[in-house]
Amino acid sequence: MDTFFNPRRVAVIGASNSPFNLGSTICRALNEYSPWEGDVFAVNRKGEDVCGCRGYQAVTDIEADVDLAVIITPAKVVPEFVEQCAAKGIKRIIIESSGFSEGGEEGRAMQRRIDETAKAHGIRIMGPNCLGVLNTRNGFCCFYGMQPDNHHDFLGDDGTGSVSFIIQSGGIVVIVLESFTMDVVKANKIVSIGNKSDIDEADVLEYFEGDDSTRVIAMYLENIKQGKKFIDVARKVKKPVLVFKVGRTSEGARAAMSHTAGMANNDAVFDTACRQAGVIRVNSISELHSLPKMFTHMPPLKGRRIAVFTNSGAFGGITADLLVQSGLEMARLSKDTQEKLARTGQIFNASNPVDLGPAISMQTFLEIFDILLSSDEVDGLLPVPSLWHPMVIDAIVELVKKCHQYGKPAAIYTPNAVHKTVSYRNKYQVPLFESPEEAVRALRVSYQHSLNLAMKQGFRDLSLLSAEGGKNCGGIR
């Protein structure tokens, strides 16, 4: 798998100087503005150079060894180019062209011809009908249609990107990449696997589990190719795996089939399989990019008992509803803890949800953080501080540090318009969530991962674990 992410010499088959040629956008990106250091060759009918990449009429004309071919030609000539690649000894091919299994009987026949060639020569194939690979670690990207601006946004990375994606559809890749420009966590690697004629979600999942720079794995799937293989791999994965899968309804499954040519899967079976394999199913595309920061920027949640504190009383009720509905609990604060809180002298209500009142000082904020995080009645925090004063964001920065110090997480929601929250998040690089719903989901998903890890490490009796408020998860990491 590693060659797909770290190739040294790449042939882009179908890159030419024709107007609107998609292959040329790949050549330009790799040769002109990507930090990736490697050689690119363009293969086209005329053998012309493309964007500074040396041109050839056939793959076999390239003098150097090539470790990866990217094919982006009309479907009908793809089988022939795969055979050229085989003749040249290339073992890794990404086929971005569409028109195969999703394109009727003719397409399926071409697919079979490709499969036979690949099998005979030990070639591994990604796609067809995909965007291929983006690796922010070395700047390698064979997505077609990228612009210099995109590269700046996604690859001009400071090395913090730690979420890797397996995404069946190119359209979803675009949203995820755009969304990351406004968040504290960035992409590490992205793979668009398309029709999955050979390499599938399970292969990439296994690779990401072994990839040191990947901390969270997020997947968008329209179908599962081989259920048992996926489950067997997923069971062994210790990193958090978030999956959004379409096809919860028969209408959705039908639409997905026509898109990337999969078999419809029984959704209830998939749901059960995910639970048994310790894979977390998420409810929307936006959760795929909003939730990972709970794993990368906070310690794990190891129990259900959450303390809420807010300077906007309404959110006490709103978050209590959401927490209980999600299967978490409002922590019961003892008299002793409530007295400690009351002694800070500025708060309205010391029971959970703690109502801070409007005029709290930095010192009081810090005292409250210590009281709640040090309490053995509390597993995690849901702070809802309105950004009404510059001091509040300073307090949040301190809170993030204290969470790591105490080993308990906070899912922070600032009750302001989303654009304000996002701008503070970017400026101060703190993991703020954009709605109370999202913050509660982040806590729930973090707790679920703790339960999953416990299960994978041999706790059989999950009901016991739950009944104990997750306290048994205490020692699992």
Add this chain to the structure above:
Amino acid sequence: MDTFFNPRRVAVIGASNSPFNLGSTICRALNEYSPWEGDVFAVNRKGEDVCGCRGYQAVTDIEADVDLAVIITPAKVVPEFVEQCAAKGIKRIIIESSGFSEGGEEGRAMQRRIDETAKAHGIRIMGPNCLGVLNTRNGFCCFYGMQPDNHHDFLGDDGTGSVSFIIQSGGIVVIVLESFTMDVVKANKIVSIGNKSDIDEADVLEYFEGDDSTRVIAMYLENIKQGKKFIDVARKVKKPVLVFKVGRTSEGARAAMSHTAGMANNDAVFDTACRQAGVIRVNSISELHSLPKMFTHMPPLKGRRIAVFTNSGAFGGITADLLVQSGLEMARLSKDTQEKLARTGQIFNASNPVDLGPAISMQTFLEIFDILLSSDEVDGLLPVPSLWHPMVIDAIVELVKKCHQYGKPAAIYTPNAVHKTVSYRNKYQVPLFESPEEAVRALRVSYQHSLNLAMKQGFRDLSLLSAEGGKNCGGIR
């Protein structure tokens, strides 16, 4: 009620020049930068002028007639000032101070004294523990703590604001106002009713129904004061009413009680009552400000059958799942309609969801709009066009016009990062939704309002209406 929204002479009781005085922020706003034209008087211990407003030691010292008093003093002196107002002949009072029914026995005793004075003198009271009123039509605003920037954002209105809000909590007011700065629909009037010792949600709801410049009514409630009164009023309301109520769980209800001193309501009873009264219950605060544009910027949805079209195939499956789960339907396109679509020459898949493929022209967009909107197989559209080219937003502008022309709505979701969608929405003033979930909810809520109107106008057999795909709603407006 009208005096609360259109007063001519207002006394702000508790406005002084002390540091951090909240009343002075009201005086400053009304006197210095609000477009409201009226007189403001400041009442404080020293009788000093505040921000250019003439100062008095007692309400009774004011020479002119006063039609509205705003009280923002410590709770313990509020009863005395209410008595002064009575002596002065003031019939409308907004009490912004907190510390009454939500503040224990002492607070409740003060509340009783205020109630007696009000009753004896025919005074109507809003609050206590509230922000009072914002009326964008005349610029009147007695919210404390507003800044010139806020006024510019919320009151510097071009007259398009047509959503009026009843919001029990001040914290929610702030989010709603901030969010509207980034949307195509703006606030018309906002009332924060707090503890509702006298004027409650039903009174304001009735007023908004009769208010010509209000088109949609949105409510945030922590409790219902008088269930029967609310239902009786709501039954008669023909405008769309969206309600978010906390207290779905007992933990949430408990937290809300400590905030604005209400009785917990049985949530299942409230749910049934809303259904019977034709009130639409929404699921989050963000729906209160994101969904109204479906009513203000689109014709109503009168049936369940939705046609999806997208240039990002993944969203065909995602939206099909969401539509079916929400109780709407994927429209079945006849062979004839599919052939018309196919003849446009550029699309991948002519069955619903219609997959446009990546390279569609403006002309094709327009043809597709006409084919789908004119089809009697389709009640509404869910377009998911990615903003990959400037032409796409031009096509969306045309689509909005065509929706009005055909009398069928479209809930448009552009599958891009939210910040990009929001910036296009503001620039082109088209009703774009920020997620596929939100777009589907908008359709569902629009359809629900059509059903509610049918019910209110005498259709008894809603099951028939549903079975017919809502076609019977055709003539209801």
